[in-house]
Amino acid sequence: MTPAARCQAAIEVLDRVTTGIAAEQALTNWARGARFAGSKDRAAVRDHVYTVIRCQRSCAAHGGGEAGRALILGLLRAEGADPADVFTGEGYGPEPLTDAELSAGRTPDSAEAMDMPDWLLPRLKASLPEVEPTALALRERAPVFLRVNRLRGTVDVAQESLLAEGIATQPHALSPSALEVTEGARRVHLSRAYAEGLVELQDAASQAVVDQLPLRAGMRVLDYCAGGGGKALAMAARLSGPVEAHDADPRRMSDLPKRAERAGAQIARIDRPGGLYDLILCDAPCSGSGAWRRSPEGKWALTEARLQELQDIQLGILREASAYLTTDGHLAYVTCSILSDENDTVIDRFLADRPDWRVADRRQFLPVEGGDGFFLALMSADA
Incomplete structure (x- = not known):
């Protein structure tokens, strides 16, 4: 495929995404019908699509619209490329630009340039020392x-x-x-x-979170929201010992036994916790705002109502998990969020009716440090 043909393919995929189809599904559907596309072509089209989704507002401003054609036009302008070299109508490339398209588009305003929803900006300002560096970092492809x-x-x-x-x-x-x-x-x-x-x-910040945990040999450790098991595996490697893994949806842990075997890690999947644990990790469901470089659709799908719902879920998880903690144990609350609504606010709500509990350690990792955005609060009843 020529560069122009790759852009046309990205336009078609983005048009499907704007109708509500998930980007991964739209890319899969396109690839099935494009048997002429090689692996490098598929990778290039994918890169175009996800770059646009990460930078959707600024691309729309540059291109003068929100359809796939305008978004790719905006991307080319933002990157300093000459759209006339792509919009030629030749070799399966996009049709030439119309006079209206040539005159459309403008420089993004400050909010558009950060590629964040308007409603979210005040929350980011309340959560971060500086919004712009983090917002701009989330526009980039993740390492x-x-x-x-x-x-x-x-x-x-x-x-x-x-x-x-x-x-x-x-x-x-x-x-x-x-x-x-x-x-x-x-x-x-x-x-x-x-x-x-x-x-x-x-991710490096995900690893750093596990590095902060007070793990020691002989501890009984529970990953309460294990998901795919990445942090459970990392904890098992640090302990050189067993870790128990639990998830509200056990299907998320379906690949964990194979991963553990490959890693030489001792991971026991459990349906429900039993007894008491010295350390419980709660990597709670969240907005994923710290990882929007990897999953940029989440940035545009998140709503205020969903954010409130997540806070209630997170608080409920902490309350459930704390019942399984030894009196001198540690409860680690983790999100891949940069929003204080899901981090400090949830911790404050959890501690409000636990006057004997304290935060032993608290850390916010931001994308400007290289990894994803992660939050960690390490709590105990005797800190």
């Missing part, structure tokens, strides 16, 4: 990070193994186990290091 599994080897061994297969990495300051992939990211899943459990795909 690919790996966690080196200490149960299988060292950082040096992992880097050497990956480099032998054309995958270049560099350590990242957020965590001693984190490697940022600088070349060959799409080959990670096919690498020997991945197949043998030496590395796992995991």
Whole structure:
């Protein structure tokens, strides 16, 4: 496919997305009908689509509209490319621009340039020391990070193994186990290091959260909202011991046994907690605002009503999980959110009727640090 044909394909996918179809589904549907498209073509179309979704408001301003054609026009203008080189009507490319399209578009205003919904900006201002750096960071493509599994080897061994297969990495300051992939990211899943459990795909800030937990050998540890099990695996690697994994929807943990076997980790999936635990991790459902680089549709789908609903869910999870904690244990509340509504506000509500509880540690990781946005509050009854 020519660059112009890739843009036309992205236009068609974006038109489907604007009707309410999820981007992944729209891309899959397009790929099934585009057997002429090679892997590089599919990757390029995907990149166009997700770049536009991350920067939807600014692309719409630059392009003068919200249809796929205007959004790609806006993207080209934002990147300093000449749209006339793409909108030629040749080689399966987009039809030439009309006079109306040529005259449409403008420089985004300050809110549009940050690519955030208007209703969310006041909440971000209340949550962050500076909104603009974080908002702009969330417009960028997320780096690919790996966690080196200490149960299988060292950082040096992992880097050497990956480099032998054309995958270049560099350590990242957020965590001693984190490697940022600088070349060959799409080959990670096919690498020997991945197949043998030496590395796992995991964001650097997610790793940093686990680094902050007061884990020690012999503790009884529960991942109460385990999901796919990334943090459970990281905790098991730090402990060199067992971790119990629970989720309200056990189907989310369906791949965890295979992942644990590959990693050499001791993970026990449980239907419901039993007894008391020394440390309970609650990686609660949230807006995902700290990870909108990876899942940008969430930025535009979030509503005030849903945000309030999430706060109630998060508070309920903390109340449930705290019942399984030993008297001298730690309850770790984690979100991948940058909104204080889901972080400090939820903690304050939880502690309001627990005067003997205290926050032992609190940390907000932001995308400007390189990883996703994460929040951690470590609580105990005897801090």
